Amino acid sequence: MAYPDDRKYTKDHEWIRLSGDTAEIGITDYAQQQLGDVVYVDLPETGASVTAGQAFGSIESVKAVSELFAPLGGTVVDVNADLKHRPEVVNSDPHGTWMIKVRIANPADAGSLLDSAAYQQLLG
Amino acid sequence: MIPFAGWDMPVEYSGITAEHLAVRARAGLFDVSHMGEIEIAGKNALAAVQRVCCNDASRLAVGQAQYSGLLTPGGTFLDDLIVYRMGPSHFLLVVNASNAARDYAWISEQITSVGDAAVIDSSSRYALIALQGPASRGVLQPLTGVELEDLAPFSFGHGEVANARCTIARTGYTGEDGFEIFVPPNMAERVWNALLEAGRPADLVPVGLGARDTLRLEASMRLYGNDIDETTTPLEAGLGWMVGWSNETFIGRERLLELKEKGVARRLVGFEMIDRGIARHGYPVTHAGKPVGVVTSGTHTPFLKKAIGMAYVPVERSAVGAEIEIDVRGKPSKARVVKMPFYKRS
Numbered sequence: 001m002a003y004p005d006d007r008k009y010t011k012d013h014e015w016i017r018l019s020g021d022t023a024e025i026g027i028t029d030y031a032q033q034q035l036g037d038v039v040y041v042d043l044p045e046t047g048a049s050v051t052a053g054q055a056f057g058s059i060e061s062v063k064a065v066s067e068l069f070a071p072l073g074g075t076v077v078d079v080n081a082d083l084k085h086r087p088e089v090v091n092s093d094p095h096g097t098w099m100i101k102v103r104i105a106n107p108a109d110a111g112s113l114l115d116s117a118a119y120q121q122l123l124g
Numbered sequence: 125m126i127p128f129a130g131w132d133m134p135v136e137y138s139g140i141t142a143e144h145l146a147v148r149a150r151a152g153l154f155d156v157s158h159m160g161e162i163e164i165a166g167k168n169a170l171a172a173v174q175r176v177c178c179n180d181a182s183r184l185a186v187g188q189a190q191y192s193g194l195l196t197p198g199g200t201f202l203d204d205l206i207v208y209r210m211g212p213s214h215f216l217l218v219v220n221a222s223n224a225a226r227d228y229a230w231i232s233e234q235i236t237s238v239g240d241a242a243v244i245d246s247s248s249r250y251a252l253i254a255l256q257g258p259a260s261r262g263v264l265q266p267l268t269g270v271e272l273e274d275l276a277p278f279s280f281g282h283g284e285v286a287n288a289r290c291t292i293a294r295t296g297y298t299g300e301d302g303f304e305i306f307v308p309p310n311m312a313e314r315v316w317n318a319l320l321e322a323g324r325p326a327d328l329v330p331v332g333l334g335a336r337d338t339l340r341l342e343a344s345m346r347l348y349g350n351d352i353d354e355t356t357t358p359l360e361a362g363l364g365w366m367v368g369w370s371n372e373t374f375i376g377r378e379r380l381l382e383l384k385e386k387g388v389a390r391r392l393v394g395f396e397m398i399d400r401g402i403a404r405h406g407y408p409v410t411h412a413g414k415p416v417g418v419v420t421s422g423t424h425t426p427f428l429k430k431a432i433g434m435a436y437v438p439v440e441r442s443a444v445g446a447e448i449e450i451d452v453r454g455k456p457s458k459a460r461v462v463k464m465p466f467y468k469r470s
Contacts, residue, residue, distance in 0.1 A: 037139055039424040063334055065402065065453070
């Protein structure tokens with residue numbers, strides 16, 4: 001699967017797509033492959049604040065549980081409620097499935113994240 | 125692939141959910157060659173087995189097998205195993221890979237007093253292939269002369285599979301009908317490939333360790349190292365039925381009799397999560413904020429589509445229907461004690 005150029009990536013295998021000061025956050029195709037069949041996604045409520053590099057939720061597959069890390073800090077403005085009933089879309093469409101939308105405190109910090117080429121280099 | 129007791133084992137081939145559902149609906153093929161094999165043979169072989177295994181092997185006819193336990197003098201598990209009676213004075217013990225070396229040493233040491241009985245670690249002489257699921261018989265029968273219909277559960281026969289000498293047992297670890305096939309290691313690949321080929325019309329799939337674990341948990345089969353170990357007895361683990369009281373010589377018997385008399389303080393129960401989340405191995409069962417038990421296995425099962433698990437809880441909280449609380453990574457989460465097995469084939 002391709003890693004789109006319209007977003008940034010983290011070493012923890014999240015992606016973040018900024019438009020203005022709002023960003024969608026999800027996990028990468030590599031991450032969903034590692035997890036296997038996703039059965040729960042635990043997300044914060046709208047209004048919660050998230051901190052760059054800190055866990056904002058967790059994701060459980062049949063195999064294991066992993067934390068979800070925020071690429072950048074800010075305030076949660078929307079949560080993908082669909083994931084409560086259809087967590088498996090994280091497997092089938094990882095790059096088309098955002099988990100939370102965040103109003104980013106300092107959008108300029110996105111410069112420190114990986115672009116598609118750098119992320120794919122990390123995956124080797 | 126992950127390292128497992130010295131073996132490289134695949135966690136999944138096509139995905140845990142897909143493999144799990146294939147076994148429930150059709151059939152799956154497992155390479156379980158990692159399992160350990162120990163043979164006991166000689167004039168006093170039965171006495172030796174009766175000494176080290178807690179079930180009553182004298183009830184086995186040649187060609188029959190039984191689930192059993194290797195216990196400490198304290199009545200706790202060194203291992204769980206299946207005992208196959210190969211001949212009047214010849215038994216094959218199939219043990220967990222991670223315990224095989226320790227089991228062999230333990231058995232050798234314990235049976236010196238019973239007379240003529242030799243213990244052989246035959247693990248390297250057998251590969252083991254499990255074919256499990258409702259379509260298993262239809263897949264295997266064209267490849268063998270052994271009449272599979274005549275093999276009752278927990279019995280076995282000798283013959284050929286794809287022209288390789290094999291022993292075929294109607295046993296398994298999934299809760300489905302199926303077979304475990306003992307194969308000489310140099311023939312294992314041929315038999316594996318022949319089975320996969322013969323299973324193509326039935327959509328037979330190879331299955332990894334991941335689905336092996338979710339299948340056995342749905343069927344409430346205990347896993348050594350998780351649900352039973354050297355701190356737990358068959359009575360606490362809900363495995364009283366594997367204790368052959370008519371066997372008066374097994375190690376651990378006195379302690380189990382005492383425990384039976386006195387009653388156990390904790391019990392292994394099955395639970396279903398009421399709150400969201402999966403309670404996994406090692407999570408504490410809590411009451412009023414204090415740990416009172418522990419989860420031994422837990423997952424989200426692909427077939428029942430529920431978060432289930434097993435846990436040791438105090439007897440007073442072990443009744444079916446009781447609500448228990450589990451600390452899921454800091455979050456107190458409600459679960460309900462349910463009857464095991466979670467899944468029983470129709």
